[in-house]
Amino acid sequence: MRLGFVSIYSFRPHVEHNAYLAALARQAGHDVRYLTCDAQLPHCYARALKGTTKFVECPKCIVGGVRSFASGHVCALPRGGVRLDAARAREFAFSSTCTVLRTEPSEQWQSVEFRTLQDSFAAAAARAYEGARAWIDRERLDALICFNGRFEANRGVIEAAGDAGIPFLTVERTWFGDGLQFAINDNCLDLKQLDRLNTRFRDVPLSERQARRVARHLAARFLRRNDKEWRAYNRGAQATPWPAASTGAGPRVLIVPSSRNEVDGHPHWAFGWPQLTDGLDAVLATLGADVRSAVLRCHPNWGERIGLRTGELSERYYGDWARRRGVHLIGSRDRASTFDLIAQADVVVVTGGSAAFEASALGKPVISLTASTYRSAGIAVTAPSADDLDGLARRIELPARERMRGALRYGYTHIYRFSQYVDYVKAVTTTRYRYFDGADPQRIERMLRSGEVEPDDPTAADGTGG
Incomplete structure (x- = not known):
């Protein structure tokens, strides 16, 4: 398979998580391509959250992003892809807007401040979608792997993958640090995979x-x-x-x-x-x-x-x-x-x-x-x-x-x-990790093809008491 890895933001440890997965993909014989922002977005979650300018935030993001671990087959968001309509762009911008403004309750969604920020994020989502569609088509990708999928630009990227007809994984840090958390053909808020595993194992000792x-x-x-x-x-x-x-x-x-x-x-x-x-x-x-x-x-x-x-x-x-x-x-x-x-x-x-x-x-x-x-x-x-x-x-x-x-x-x-590769991706702190050999490199492809996260540990106790 030809896999595309996307890391729009330079958030740690998510960039190195992508690097680890890309290494596994190459180990399994897959062809790997990378997409990054390189200051192409008109606005973004990181700048809005911190209140920083493009001149302050973008150089740090470029230095700490995909290019910090990959030198070949790296692409900045191109132009010329399919355009995203305004209503969908605003939808993709909604979650970032809620999080930056820390809204509660829903009446705040109608405020001028909310709408203004949502419009700026919608422009970023549209730009990311356009660039991702062009990149997916040009590189003839079979699947895509992206951090988070919830923030406006990442949401634009994964929706571009879905509209292009290719499967995708979104990757997040796990609850307690060790391993990696995956959603399949959805963003990190997906509950389907965890629901399925909880239902399967809730009565298993x-x-x-x-x-x-x-x-x-x-x-x-x-x-x-x-x-x-x-x-x-x-x-x-x-x-x-x-x-x-x-x-x-x-x-x-x-x-x-x-x-x-x-x-x-x-x-x-x-x-x-x-x-x-x-x-x-x-x-x-x-x-x-x-x-x-x-x-x-x-x-x-x-x-x-x-x-x-x-x-x-x-x-x-x-x-x-x-x-x-x-x-x-x-x-x-x-x-x-x-x-x-x-x-x-x-x-x-x-x-x-x-x-x-x-x-x-x-x-x-x-x-x-x-x-x-x-x-x-x-x-x-x-x-x-x-x-x-x-x-x-x-x-x-x-x-x-x-x-x-x-x-x-x-x-x-x-x-x-639910967490994957728990024995091979170990948190030292919240942002520092160690990685170990021996992880199954074929699991990425199996998830993409089956649409299911398989249990990292499928074993259970003998008997019924545990």
């Missing part, structure tokens, strides 16, 4: 070795030593008693919402609530929970600056709701231990966030108001609309032991089955 491997990751999160995750939160947390006055009317409910700005716009992550706070109201009412016994823990991420923005819009959105309803509010910068709160709660409500992993590991019932990476793993009840609340109290009644077992199985599937 783990061996003692497998259980110990995933337990180490859980322990690292509880001890806040998970320093290879892209972002680790709640460092320096303080022991925290349950802060709301218990009235005895219904369960203690801990609400741990996450930001939506990185997943909004992808159909797998859509929900049916008018607003997610409407979902919170409905869940509390269905559970018979007194709002005075509920706690809303703002995500620590909201207190951090990413680029030019903090998560103040998300914190204001959920904070205003909590104050109106009389729910006890813990701010994003508060050092209260989220894990202590989970341990004392009767029910944990999330919006697709990873707190469900720890909560289920502690045997707690979890309700997610949106889709999630664990929606097919059995560790949470997914309720993306009012229609999904029927029999909610009964559906969350599982023995704590089953929830704990489910958490380990989900964790193992995500970390050691």
